[in-house]
Amino acid sequence: MKLNGDLIMDEQKEQNNIRNKKSLIECRGVDVFYGDKQALFGINLDIGEKEVTSLIGPSGCGKSTFLRCINRMNDVIEICKVEGNIKIDNEDIYHPDVDVVELRSRIGMVFQKPNPFPKSVYDNVAYGPKLHGRILHKDDLDAKVEKSLERAGLWSEVKDRLGEPGTSLSGGQQQRLCIARAIAIDPSIILMDEPCSALDPIATAKIEELIDELKDNFTITIVTHSMQQAARVSQRTAFFHLGKLIEVGDTEKIFRSPDHEQTEAYVTGRYG
Amino acid sequence: MPIYHGLYVSLWSTLLPIFLIILLLFFKDSYLNYIVIPFLSEETIDLGIDEILYVKSFLINNISSLSTLISSGFISEGDANLLVEKYQESRVVSFSSLVLLSIILGFVSYKKLSVRYDARRRVERILKFIFFVFSTIAVLTTVGIIFSLIFETLRFFSQVGFFDFVFGTHWSPQTAIREDQVGSSGSFGSIPLFTGTLLITAVAMSIAAPLGLYSAIFLSQYAKPKTRDFLKPILEILAGIPTVVYGFFAALTVGPFVRSCGEYIGLTVATESALAAGLVMGVMIIPYVSSLSDDVMTAVPLSLRDGSLALGATKAETVKKVIIPAALPGIVSALLLAISRAIGETMIVVMAAGLAANLTANPLSAVTTVTVQIVTLLVGDQEFDSAKTLAAFALGLMLFVITLALNVFAMIIVRRYRERYE
Ligand SMILES: Nc1ncnc2c1ncn2[C@@H]1O[C@H](COP(=O)(O)OP(=O)(O)OP(=O)(O)O)[C@@H](O)[C@H]1O
Numbered sequence: 001m002k003l004n005g006d007l008i009m010d011e012q013k014e015q016n017n018i019r020n021k022k023s024l025i026e027c028r029g030v031d032v033f034y035g036d037k038q039a040l041f042g043i044n045l046d047i048g049e050k051e052v053t054s055l056i057g058p059s060g061c062g063k064s065t066f067l068r069c070i071n072r073m074n075d076v077i078e079i080c081k082v083e084g085n086i087k088i089d090n091e092d093i094y095h096p097d098v099d100v101v102e103l104r105s106r107i108g109m110v111f112q113k114p115n116p117f118p119k120s121v122y123d124n125v126a127y128g129p130k131l132h133g134r135i136l137h138k139d140d141l142d143a144k145v146e147k148s149l150e151r152a153g154l155w156s157e158v159k160d161r162l163g164e165p166g167t168s169l170s171g172g173q174q175q176r177l178c179i180a181r182a183i184a185i186d187p188s189i190i191l192m193d194e195p196c197s198a199l200d201p202i203a204t205a206k207i208e209e210l211i212d213e214l215k216d217n218f219t220i221t222i223v224t225h226s227m228q229q230a231a232r233v234s235q236r237t238a239f240f241h242l243g244k245l246i247e248v249g250d251t252e253k254i255f256r257s258p259d260h261e262q263t264e265a266y267v268t269g270r271y272g
Numbered sequence: 273m274p275i276y277h278g279l280y281v282s283l284w285s286t287l288l289p290i291f292l293i294i295l296l297l298f299f300k301d302s303y304l305n306y307i308v309i310p311f312l313s314e315e316t317i318d319l320g321i322d323e324i325l326y327v328k329s330f331l332i333n334n335i336s337s338l339s340t341l342i343s344s345g346f347i348s349e350g351d352a353n354l355l356v357e358k359y360q361e362s363r364v365v366s367f368s369s370l371v372l373l374s375i376i377l378g379f380v381s382y383k384k385l386s387v388r389y390d391a392r393r394r395v396e397r398i399l400k401f402i403f404f405v406f407s408t409i410a411v412l413t414t415v416g417i418i419f420s421l422i423f424e425t426l427r428f429f430s431q432v433g434f435f436d437f438v439f440g441t442h443w444s445p446q447t448a449i450r451e452d453q454v455g456s457s458g459s460f461g462s463i464p465l466f467t468g469t470l471l472i473t474a475v476a477m478s479i480a481a482p483l484g485l486y487s488a489i490f491l492s493q494y495a496k497p498k499t500r501d502f503l504k505p506i507l508e509i510l511a512g513i514p515t516v517v518y519g520f521f522a523a524l525t526v527g528p529f530v531r532s533c534g535e536y537i538g539l540t541v542a543t544e545s546a547l548a549a550g551l552v553m554g555v556m557i558i559p560y561v562s563s564l565s566d567d568v569m570t571a572v573p574l575s576l577r578d579g580s581l582a583l584g585a586t587k588a589e590t591v592k593k594v595i596i597p598a599a600l601p602g603i604v605s606a607l608l609l610a611i612s613r614a615i616g617e618t619m620i621v622v623m624a625a626g627l628a629a630n631l632t633a634n635p636l637s638a639v640t641t642v643t644v645q646i647v648t649l650l651v652g653d654q655e656f657d658s659a660k661t662l663a664a665f666a667l668g669l670m671l672f673v674i675t676l677a678l679n680v681f682a683m684i685i686v687r688r689y690r691e692r693y694e
């Protein structure tokens with residue numbers, strides 16, 4: 001029995017080490033429980049630095065849950081309990097001494113539904129930097145806001161309406177505003193939970209383009225339901241099923257010749 | 273839809289008769305007058321108007337009981353029989369005609385029915401009418417109250433000058449009750465009452481606003497759901513305690529306590545003070561602030577909260593920078609509701625702040641409020657036309673205008689933030 005388990009571990013390790021790049025996030029044996037119900041079962045997954053990793057899998061398989069483990073947003077959910085080991089840059093983020101707030105300020109998160117604050121466009125982007133007191137001068141803040149919006153590909157569209165409420169932008173613009181807001185805190189990691197699910201194809205294309213540019217500077221993990229999107233934007237893909245990580249590897253490999261039958265069934269649309 | 277067909281028939285056969293019954297009740301008195309008057313005896317008529325009215329109302333009130341009528345001696349036995357008979361007859365006629373009408377209407381509407389008859393839309397139309405009538409009743413009542421306030425106030429201003437009332441700083445409404453009585457004609461400067469109201473409300477709000485808001489923040493953001501389900505009803509009980517209880521609590525416990533504290537640090541405090549009344553009132557209105565604020569803060573989308581937390585904000589920062597701004601319109605209306613409640617509160621003030629109309633901004637002295645004065649103006653034997661009684665209407669109207677202004681103000685604030693935040 002034990003031998004078998006070790007074998008599986010080895011196999012996953014092998015998969016994890018396929019890329020030569022340094023891995024920034026290392027997860028070992030992550031179990032997540034909602035009350036008595038277990039949502040994730042012993043996830044072992046490494047996420048490489050400055051590349052895009054996409055998480056795919058049928059609805060309810062625990063992708064969002066896993067994503068929220070990385071910035072400890074699961075702590076916010078009363079009944080949620082996380083076990084196992086997650087290291088970012090070799091630092092155990094579930095260690096009791098870890099300052100959760102500081103951890104989150106190093107990780108940007110973009111949600112499924114655009115959720116700009118009911119404040120002006122400017123204040124939305126300036127929210128994080130102001131909060132962390134890293135930028136004190138108004139000029140620096142202005143520059144930061146401009147740069148973040150620029151990187152999110154939104155600057156040209158909103159530079160004349162910085163004072164308008166963020167909620168008055170279109171859905172796609174709102175989502176890019178949320179990305180700008182996340183970038184503005186200078187994170188090393190950006191987590192995206194189905195960032196395009198509420199957007200039309202054009203806005204989606206813009207965001208995908210953006211993700212591609214951002215990967216030079218950020219480590220990005222994206223949850224998506226669109227195979228095409230995963231294929232287009234990510235270098236590595238992880239397939240989840242019923243709370244278990246079935247397979248992880250280079251995106252090309254996962255879509256061309258996956259090792260597992262389930263994976264193949266899912267990526268070719270024969271799932272179900 | 274057979275249900276709608278049935279509903280349609282039953283609506284027709286009940287609604288109009290019910291409407292007629294209401295009309296009938298309106299006209300019942302004048303009809304009874306009409307049948308009773310011929311039976312008034314000559315002696316009674318000779319006795320004068322008061323006697324006639326008395327006998328008449330006696331006859332009307334006892335019209336269904338033959339023995340009472342006869343034993344009263346106001347009316348002969350034969351007449352009594354006749355009268356009762358006539359009364360019963362009219363009852364039978366009106367009742368049977370109602371039943372008949374109901375049957376006819378039911379029958380007619382039933383005849384109109386067929387399988388394809390569109391009863392649903394007609395029922396909808398009738399229901400719409402009923403709802404309309406009910407909503408107008410509330411509006412009409414309000415309008416009626418306002419008009420009676422306005423007319424009585426106008427009568428008051430025919431006796432007391434408008435400026436003396438609105439800008440006068442001296443309040444002592446004792447007018448001479450009898451013509452020959454010596455004494456002043458009373459002075460009706462309402463300023464001390466309004467400053468008193470303002471003072472007590474300010475004290476109360478300085479308690480209720482922070483306490484209520486902080487407990488709302490705790491309940492909506494920090495408490496576990498179980499704790500919240502347990503604490504919230506308990507907090508709301510505060511609003512359910514009768515104000516008399518608060519009143520004697522204020523007068524017997526808080527008042528003396530405030531006084532002794534004040535004396536200890538060398539302040540003179542009246543036994544009945546605005547501070548004591550305001551403190552207790554503040555506690556009473558905490559739930560008005562906390563309950564509503566809690567609701568609106570809970571209603572702020574979780575996605576906003578998560579967005580802020582994910583950016584590395586602490587819970588407190590999230591509350592201050594995201595939750596409260598988003599919930600501000602609701603919080604403002606909660607505060608204004610509490611203020612209206614404080615302005616209208618009477619019992620606590622009577623018992624703990626006194627009746628002395630002092631013009632002061634010192635919360636340690638005794639003051640009185642508008643509502644308290646309205647009560648004292650109207651209790652006891654009163655002549656309805658005296659300036660003293662009418663002053664109550666004028667005060668009521670002013671209070672109404674102020675509360676209305678507060679509400680309009682609140683609405684403007686709420687609307688402005690709505691536009692900005694949604
Ligand atoms: N707050 C919660 N409380 C209780 N159970 C939860 C909660 N959030 C998620 N779950 C459960 O955990 C499991 C995984 O949910 P999760 O949201 O991670 O799935 P997902 O893969 O993101 O699905 P989707 O693609 O539909 O977003 C589901 O069975 C879900 O019912």
Ligand SMILES: [Mg+2]
Pocket residue numbers: 063064065193
């Ligand atoms: Mg999800």
